[in-house]
Amino acid sequence: MSAVLTAIVALFLIGPVLLSALAGVTANWFLGASAGLTLAWVVKVWDLYAHTIGLSLWLALCCLVCTLLLGVPAAYALARTPSRLARLLEELLTLPVAVPGIATALGLILVWGAVGDFRIHWTFLLIGHVLFTLPFMLRAVLAALRGAELEVLEEAARACGANFRQRFLGVVLPNIRGGILAGALMVTALSIGEFNMTLLLSTPHTMTLPVGLADSYASMRLEVGSAFTLVFLVLLVPPLVAMQALSERLGR
Amino acid sequence: MSLTALLQNCARSFPDGTRALHPTTLEFAAGSVTALLGPSGCGKTTTLRLLAGLAMPDAGGRVLFDGTDVTGLPVEQRGIGMVFQNYALFPNRDVAGNIGYGLEVRGVPKAERTARVAEMLRLTRLEGLGHRRVDQLSGGQRQRVALARALAPAPRLLLLDEPFGALDARLREALRAELAALLATLRITTIFVTHDQAEAMALGDQVVVMQSGRVLQQGSPRAVYQQPANRFVGQFVGTLNHLGGDRFCRPEALRPDPAGTLGGVVLVSFFEGGHTRLHLRPEVPGAEGEWVLNLGGTVPAAGSRMTLALDSAAVLHLPA
Structure with a gap:
């Protein structure tokens, strides 16, 4: 029971982020995944926002x-x-x-x-x-x-x-x-x-x-913003998790 | 290798004006082992901290080591060794790291340091534990590490704050004998704080009994026990039987004797192995409280009447 609840809460929290990340790799979000997947938006984000x-x-x-x-x-x-x-x-x-x-x-x-x-x-x-x-x-x-x-x-x-x-x-x-x-x-x-x-x-x-x-x-187009979210997640979440793990290990 | 420590007219007041220690002059002879004994709040720890340089005396007080005024010197420059209550071992260093710390901060070369640490490990019977984390040690081992850390830089004055306070009773006695033997070989001036009279008597060749920020008596354990300065000291370092008025005696001054002049009724007895501890209700006019005496062999049952003789030379006249 508690596992199900945890899963629901996790989905509620992470769902929108995942959905947004997914939108970043679809050619056209309004046409849905059927319109095909692309990395073009990610490239565009990198060109426009790498400096940020x-x-x-x-x-x-x-x-x-x-x-x-x-x-x-x-x-x-x-x-x-x-x-x-x-x-x-x-x-x-x-x-x-x-x-x-x-x-x-x-x-x-x-x-x-x-x-x-x-x-x-x-x-x-x-x-x-x-x-x-x-x-x-x-x-x-x-x-x-x-x-x-x-x-x-x-x-x-x-x-x-x-x-x-x-x-x-x-x-x-x-x-x-x-x-x-x-x-x-x-x-x-x-x-x-x-x-x-x-x-x-x-x-x-x-x-x-x-x-x-x-x-x-x-x-920009919604897909560009979404691709940015994806870049953010890929770039920053792993180092933050690693830092957390490191601090827990050293903190003991 | 050891020094004479002198507290001269040292007092210590709290900010609100109350005295932790009234003006006190105490001398600790070179090579002696002194116990500062008293109940909590008597000023014994304050006295130790004044000697260490962890606290400063009020104006007018001086601390002298071998005649040199060290009052203005902070603890790190006094060259003392100190064992703290609960030992205060550095959790970020292993056993050898703790023991070698005092040498490290003095800039002793590594080779010399390693040799000295090995010597201290041997002296305190901690061989093989040099690389152990301090949180993996037993209480007795921690105490020995704390002692080794204090002794490693070869201090001329050793201060110990309740060195056995954190240990259980059985371990206490074993370590007490161990420390006594160690101090006897080192002949280093040692001052330790305790609230346990048995510990003070066993380890100290001098005992300083304190109460409410004042020294009540200083002397050998024997002198303090046999000629206490007042009732408080007498009661603190042993048991007193009240004989009426200002007359008291120690339990061993009373013995069962059919021809004796004193009487008492047995209230309760406690078998303590080698002897039995008897509590009696005295049948002597003016005698207050209970009498205690220790007897070997079989003892009278509770409720029976005993006739006792008193060693009149052992009567103590103690002011309140």
């Missing part, structure tokens, strides 16, 4: 580096600060997640929009993505820092004679790697899929994959 895929991957990578460099030390500092202010800050971390992406985007445009050509540079998108994903990294790392009796382990490292750099690199980081990996996975997936904010931040010069996808649905 490249930008999305590059953006996700840069966003990951930024959130790691900012998030891990910040989480450590927060976890080690006993003050009420630190607890309040922790509570406020969810705020950028709750604020609609469009509002954040408008704010960023107001602040940076008139600063030279920054508006059409990809780093403008990066700022938005880092703002949006940093809380997720912080939360994941904070959770890891709170577990694992890390404070005692650090004291033990100090008693062994380790200075701050030695114990941070040799004891703290290895023991929170599960949290860091979980955060990294979250940040990467969120950055690649982010649409709300990116739609407003992006320009024809700086178009990410999801924005390109919306663009293709809005301005």
Whole structure:
């Protein structure tokens, strides 16, 4: 009974995606599969939108580096600060997640929009993505820092004679790697899929994959948009699944 | 190889002003093994952390190692060895990695490090377990790894926080004997925290009894047992039988004697193997509570009356 239910739910969730992917390889969706299958739409998508895929991957990578460099030390500092202010800050971390992406985007445009050509540079998108994903990294790392009796382990490292750099690199980081990996996975997936904010931040010069996808649905034949979905699935789902598996293995 | 540690007028207050430790001066002689003994919250762990450099004394307090003021030195620069409660082994390192950590951070060359780790593995009877993950060790093995890790850099002061706290009773006694033998060979100044008086007496050649942030008595286990400074110390390090007023005695000061002058009625008896522990209701004016005495052989049944003689030299006059 539960297996049937699971299958129905899975079909409900995945069905539309599969249908869309299928539409991407039919010559004419309105005539149905009888009109024949083709890879022409996929080729067309590649020609038109390959740069959005490249930008999305590059953006996700840069966003990951930024959130790691900012998030891990910040989480450590927060976890080690006993003050009420630190607890309040922790509570406020969810705020950028709750604020609609469009509002954040408008704010960023107001602040940076008139600063030279920054508006059409990809780093403008990066700022938005880092703002949006940093809380997720912080939360994941904070959770890891709170577990694992890390404070005692650090004291033990100090008693062994380790200075701050030695114990941070040799004891703290290895023991929170599960949290860091979980955060990294979250940040990467969120950055690649982010649409709300990116739609407003992006320009024809700086178009990410999801924005390109919306663009293709809005301005091309349905089959082109569908082929894009197919490309997205083939390109991004396997690496994300692999990363998940890796993080589970290393996180143990 | 060992040093004299001195806490000079060291107090430790919480932010709200309450004292974890009242101003305390304690000397730990080179090569001695000292037990800091007391109930939880008595300030014994605070004292240990002050010595380690994991906590700083309030203004005016000083920590001296061999006469050198180390008060301002953080723990990593004091060159101590420490065994933590629950051991705090690094889960990301194997047994050898844990033991060698203190050498690694000091920049000891690999060959020398490997040799020293092997020596520590031998000393703590952990041969063959060097590459074991620490979460695959038994409680007793973990304790030995923690000890080996603390000892590997050859510290001149060894601090142990409830070293047997995480072990079951039977293992405790075996490891206690083992640690005693190890400390006797190393002759390293050792200070350990415990709430278990048997442990303190067995391992320490000095016992410091603490309560509510104050040192009540410091002395050899024998002295603390035989001449406790007050009732609390007397009760904490053993059993006291009240004889009325400020007069007390240890269970072994009472013996059955038909010509004796004291009487009591047996309430209950507990067979403990080598001896039987008797609880009596004293029939002496002014004596409060129950008396305890340990007898070999057969013992009177509950409800029967016993006549006891008291070794008058063993009477303790203890203020409240």
